[in-house]
Amino acid sequence: MPTAYITAPADEADAIAERLVEERLAACVNRFPITSTYRWEGEVHHDEEVALLVKTTDDAYADLVDFVEEIHPYDVPCLERFDESHVLESFVEWRAESISAE
Template sequence: MTNNQGGAEFVVVTTTHETEVQARALAAMVVGARLAACAQVYQVGSVYWWEGEVRQAEEWRIDLKTRAELARQVEEFVTERHSYETPELLVVPVVGGGAGYLDWLRAETSGQA
């Protein structure tokens, strides 16, 4: 994962898991560790290339909202607890949002809440 989030203060870190139970548990751990202010968990259908073939699977996506400076910690936290050999980890910069929501996100991930 790169440390460059385009100068954004906030990012969404995305990963997936094979079951809803695993996804919700991981999301709760990340939020409980105060590495993300919130997480959204929802089912997705994935089509991907793996081990020489196209595969399809139902997965559970987790979108973790956090400060850009915590992205590396989120990556390490998720990787240490994930069952996938190569878990999806994408960091997308947040280029705008509601001021109140972004203030809340900042407070919930800075130990000031």
């Protein structure tokens, strides 16, 4: 089961998180305020962003990527996949139930 790491502008992160859960692409999204320092178009930038940790499933991951690319405001969104080497089975079951259609 993967967890996706996504960064987003602070004023849009809540809406992205909510849409991911509403669309059943995520069981849960944790949000953390961060300051990002990065190079874009030859200049160094410092921006307040939100890191999203998205709990999803293997089956939903490709659709999650497509959805994020469609709705994310950045030209090049940060979206990275982390696969878990250990996770509680009860959490795996809850996550799958939360994402599957009713």
